[in-house]
Amino acid sequence: MPRVKRGTSHVKRRKNILARTKGMMWGRKSKIKLAKTAAVKAGANAYRDRRAKKRLNRGLQNIRINAAARDAGTTYSKLIGDLKKRNIALDRKVLSELAAKHPNIFKNVIRA
Numbered sequence: 001m002p003r004v005k006r007g008t009s010h011v012k013r014r015k016n017i018l019a020r021t022k023g024m025m026w027g028r029k030s031k032i033k034l035a036k037t038a039a040v041k042a043g044a045n046a047y048r049d050r051r052a053k054k055r056l057n058r059g060l061q062n063i064r065i066n067a068a069a070r071d072a073g074t075t076y077s078k079l080i081g082d083l084k085k086r087n088i089a090l091d092r093k094v095l096s097e098l099a100a101k102h103p104n105i106f107k108n109v110i111r112a
Helices: 007-020 032-071 076-085 092-101 103-111
Strands: none
Touching: 007 032, 032 076, 032 092, 032 103, 076 103, 092 103
């Protein structure tokens, strides 16, 4: 029985790592040892920042709602409490879209 040669899988693994670091600078795009650590670190940063982006957008949505609410003569907390009392189940993402792009509709929702 002949021995198993693993050259193809070794090359495939290296090509995959170098494909993930394509566009990086200096040795990180071409040297396998640097590329491996760069790819792992880039993946970790991407994972973390996908969550950070959501966090940032939620804060921005609250700021937009508060600004539009104050233009209408109320505050964020009073607006949210009032909407809950009246069983208006619009989430903050939709409310911020209305506040930013359709202020007249937002004011109608507040008054309704």
